[in-house]
Amino acid sequence: MAEVSLKGIRKTFEGNPVIKGVDLEVGKGEFLVMVGPSGCGKTTLLRLIAGLERVDEGTVSIGGRVVNDVQPRDRDVAMVFQSYALYPHMTVRENLAFGLRLRKLPEAEIEARVKDAAALLELTQLLDRRPKALSGGQRQRVAMGRAIVRRPQVFLFDEPLSNLDTALRVQMRGELSRLHRRLGSTMVYVTHDQVEAMTLATRVAVFNGGVLQQAGPPLELYHRPANRFVATFLGSPAMNLLPARRDGKKLAGKGFAVEVASGLPGGAGPDVLVGFRPQELEVASSGFIKGEVEAVERLGFDGYAFLETEAGKLCARFGKGVEVAVGETVSVEAARDAVHVFTADGTALRHPANLG
Amino acid sequence: MALALVCAATLYPVLWVVKLALSPSESLSLSANPFPQEVTFRHFAAVLGASDSAGRWLFGRNLLASLTVSAATTIIGLALAVTAAYALSRFRFPGREAGLQTLLISQMFPATLMLIPIYAILQRLHLLNSLGGLALVYSTTSLPFCVWMLKGYFDTIPRDLEEAAVMDGAAPWQAFVLIVLPLAKPALAVTALFSFMTAWNEFILAATLLNDASLFTLPVALQRLVGEYRVEWGKFAAGAILVSVPVMGLFFALQKHLVGGLTAGGVKG
Numbered sequence: 160m161a162e163v164s165l166k167g168i169r170k171t172f173e174g175n176p177v178i179k180g181v182d183l184e185v186g187k188g189e190f191l192v193m194v195g196p197s198g199c200g201k202t203t204l205l206r207l208i209a210g211l212e213r214v215d216e217g218t219v220s221i222g223g224r225v226v227n228d229v230q231p232r233d234r235d236v237a238m239v240f241q242s243y244a245l246y247p248h249m250t251v252r253e254n255l256a257f258g259l260r261l262r263k264l265p266e267a268e269i270e271a272r273v274k275d276a277a278a279l280l281e282l283t284q285l286l287d288r289r290p291k292a293l294s295g296g297q298r299q300r301v302a303m304g305r306a307i308v309r310r311p312q313v314f315l316f317d318e319p320l321s322n323l324d325t326a327l328r329v330q331m332r333g334e335l336s337r338l339h340r341r342l343g344s345t346m347v348y349v350t351h352d353q354v355e356a357m358t359l360a361t362r363v364a365v366f367n368g369g370v371l372q373q374a375g376p377p378l379e380l381y382h383r384p385a386n387r388f389v390a391t392f393l394g395s396p397a398m399n400l401l402p403a404r405r406d407g408k409k410l411a412g413k414g415f416a417v418e419v420a421s422g423l424p425g426g427a428g429p430d431v432l433v434g435f436r437p438q439e440l441e442v443a444s445s446g447f448i449k450g451e452v453e454a455v456e457r458l459g460f461d462g463y464a465f466l467e468t469e470a471g472k473l474c475a476r477f478g479k480g481v482e483v484a485v486g487e488t489v490s491v492e493a494a495r496d497a498v499h500v501f502t503a504d505g506t507a508l509r510h511p512a513n514l515g
Numbered sequence: 516m517a518l519a520l521v522c523a524a525t526l527y528p529v530l531w532v533v534k535l536a537l538s539p540s541e542s543l544s545l546s547a548n549p550f551p552q553e554v555t556f557r558h559f560a561a562v563l564g565a566s567d568s569a570g571r572w573l574f575g576r577n578l579l580a581s582l583t584v585s586a587a588t589t590i591i592g593l594a595l596a597v598t599a600a601y602a603l604s605r606f607r608f609p610g611r612e613a614g615l616q617t618l619l620i621s622q623m624f625p626a627t628l629m630l631i632p633i634y635a636i637l638q639r640l641h642l643l644n645s646l647g648g649l650a651l652v653y654s655t656t657s658l659p660f661c662v663w664m665l666k667g668y669f670d671t672i673p674r675d676l677e678e679a680a681v682m683d684g685a686a687p688w689q690a691f692v693l694i695v696l697p698l699a700k701p702a703l704a705v706t707a708l709f710s711f712m713t714a715w716n717e718f719i720l721a722a723t724l725l726n727d728a729s730l731f732t733l734p735v736a737l738q739r740l741v742g743e744y745r746v747e748w749g750k751f752a753a754g755a756i757l758v759s760v761p762v763m764g765l766f767f768a769l770q771k772h773l774v775g776g777l778t779a780g781g782v783k784g
Contacts, residue, residue, distance in 0.1 A: 211678055232684040244679035248697045257693075258683030305683070 160344055161222030161235075161312035162187050163208060168217035170203055177203050179369040180217075185313075185347055185362075190339050191374075192348045194356040195366035195392070201349045204366075205315050208347060209238050222312055232261075237306035238315040241322065243298045245290040251277075251301050252286040258309050276304040279341075296327045303338070316348040320355065332358055353393050357381070365389050387505030390434055396463055398499065399440070400432045401470040410500065414469030415448035419498050423509050431508065434499035437463055440475035442483055446492035448473065452485050464489065535752035558753035562740075574757075576729045577736040580646055581715060582761075584732055587650035588657065588714035589707050595654065596661035596706060597699075601691060603662065604669035605677075615666075618659040626656065630723055637724060644726050652724070653714040661706045668702035669695065704769045712762055733758045 163185040170178040178200045185191045193201040206212045208219055210231035218225050226234050237258075245254050252273060259269040277283045280300040290298055299319060306314055319335075320328045336359055339346055350356060356363045357377045364374040365388070373385040377393075384390035384398075391397040403412035410417050410433050417433065442464050450466030450473055464483045466473045475491045477483050500509040530549035536558055537551045565573045602608075603615060633652055634643070642648025672695055680690040696703070718734040725731055731739070737754045740747050 209682060211681070231681050232686070236682070238679070238682045240675050240679055242673060242675045244673065244675035246676060246680075246694055257680070261684040261689065305679075309683070 160187050162189075163313055163345065163347065164218075164220045165204070165208070166218045166220075168204070168207060168219070169215045170200075170207060170212065171215055172203075177369050178207070181366075181369075181371050183364060183371060183374060185345060188343050188345055190346045190348065190359060190361045191364060192350060192356040192360035192362075193364045193366060194350055194353060195372075197351060199366040200369040201351075201366050202317055205238075205317055205347060205349045208313070209236055209315050210234050211238075235311050236313040236315055237309045237311040238317065239302045239306050239319045241318040243290075243302040243322075245298055245301055245305075247290055250287050250289055251282060251293070251304075254290070254301055255286075255304050255308050258305065272308045272310075276308045279307065279338075280304050295323055296331065299323060299331060303335075307338075307342070312345065314344055314346040316346065318350055319348075321350070321352070335359060353395065357393065363393075365392060367392075383507070383510045384499070385507055387432065387434075387501050387507075390499060390501070390507070394436055396437045396474045399435045399437060399473050400501070401435075401468075401473070402503075403431055403433045403470075404429045405431050405500075410498070412470040417447055417493065417498055419500070419509065420496055421512060423500060428503065430503040432501040432503065432505070434501060435473075435493055435497055436499075437474040438476055439494040439497035440473070440491050441494070442475050442477035442481060442489050443492040444490060446490035448491050449488055450491065451488050452483055455483050455485060466491065532752045532755060535748055536756055538749065540749065558749040559757070562750050562754045562757060571729060573728070573736065577731050577733050580730055581732040581734075581758075584646050584650045584653065584721075585711045585714040587647070588653040589710040591650065592654040592657050592661055592710045593703065593707055596658055596665055597696070597703070599658075600662045600665035601669055601695065604666045605674070615663075618662055622659050627719060629656070630719065633720070634723060643724060644730065646725075646730060649721060649724055649732075650714070652720055653717065654710075656720075657710045657713045661710060664706050664709070665699065665702055668699055672698050708765060708769055711765060715758075715762055 165181055165183045168178050168181045169176065181200075181204060183191075183204075193204060195201050203212060207214050208221070210226065210229065214227060218227055220226060221234055221236065246257065249257065255273045255276060256269050259272060264272075273286075274283075277286055280303060282297070282300055282304055285293060285297060285301075290301065293301065299322075302319065316335075320331050323331060332355060339359075348355075348359060360377050362374060363377050363380050365372040365380065367388050373380055373389045380389055381393050384393065387400065391400065401412050401415070403410045403415075405411075405423065406429070408418050408420075408423065410419065410431065412433065448468055448470070450468035452464050453467050453472075454465040456463045456465075461476055461478050462483070464475050464477055466475065466489065473491065483489060496511045498509070498511060499507065501507055527549055534549055534551040537554045537556070539553055539555045539557065563574050603611060637643045637648045637652070640648070642651065676694050676698070677687075677690040680694045681687065685693065715732075716734060717732075718738065721732045721735045722738065725735060728736075728739075733754070737751065737758060740751045740754060
């Protein structure tokens, strides 16, 4: 188990800066999930930790040792690839043992470790099969087993669940969480799926355009996003943002006005963005804003209505038994003190105070 | 039906050669019937049993020469091609594009064009009339094709596999030897077969560069059966069949590897 520390990391590919100065600490035993849209640099950052790419600037340290010039095999990290990258010409047993054989462990030790990992991942029956005779979920487990047998300081995962179907993904998510509790190892996990980030991580790091936007526990990021990007990236459907002008405690936009109880710092200009999570907005008989229903998503227990309001597009929840039809005009009510406020350029000014 | 036609068209000349080899006469009988009237193994015996003025067994020597040259060509050619192709497939370095194109362009010149320079070079190296020199020439001429062929195959092997091996603790050369080479078996088989066949069947270079009858490769020896005044067609046909047998054997032996989708299942899908 070791901590990973990234300081002032920069990386450019063929003149395109991909990582633009990232500082990030991953504590011992932490499950850090790096999340962001495609091309935000999260996978590159993972490969920099692995040693598959070299940093242009900055330092990568693992367990207090600067590893900038250390070969991947000497960094004592294991990586699970998105494609699984199982060796097709080897059986599951040989796949698992490959890294241990290269490190010249005694044969009895290799045997024992392979057996343990196979038992942990329920692969014992499959040890003599080749990868092509395995299902997607089984291949995924072999890929994890190959990392586990190594007992590395740090585990790296590059979107390991993205090739699985939904049901299997939910199951593997559970298994990954269990694995982390069981091994207690430091894990760094890359995904573009915010649900994986929220459910797996002890800490989430959100990236956009090669820059770290915010890092912290999942709920902290959900409730107190540092900026507009984090606010809209985490949570589904995405947070509503409406332009408004502020006047003391009052925030007024086209066709609506809300008041915040407290905590709106001064300084920034009068133009702001008002943010509501769709779950905090309810279609009701009266409310603070009106809009025409453009689309409806019914999810069973509740649903979401997508409205066109004077101030812009808005998504609001509606409960069981409420009828919402496309084309009708409805009112939307906000839960008490549900208002996030951002400056016009996206920096958070205020979050609701009554959050758990 | 179309298949039967194609097969017939392909097999007809082959049958004709078999007929020539088995018929007692030495002349080209011009009947359309591809099946021999009378069967004799006289020509085969004559080709197999011929010896030179010093009493040495000619066919044996020619066979040995052919085998030596072809095997050496395959080994030298493959060893060079595999490493070059891997570098061209995986690394980006100055001259990579130019190198690949040069290899391609070199394939556009007919082999006869190279005859004189090759002759001159071998003369300087004192490798004329030697099987080693011939193998060297064959290796270099088959190299471009082999490199392109193998590079194309290496390109299809996902890089993830080598990266996984490197993460697992492999040095780059170990990733190449333990992961890439075993996966490239089908391509290695095809390339080896190609090298072997080129060397085995080649005539012009061998005829030019060798002048000692005991060093002749089989195609050259075969051609000498076509005499100046008299063509011994029966012997020629029998020899041709004998020469083709090893290549056919090799084909059957490697057939399994020629169509192998070994990488299936290693990465997703």
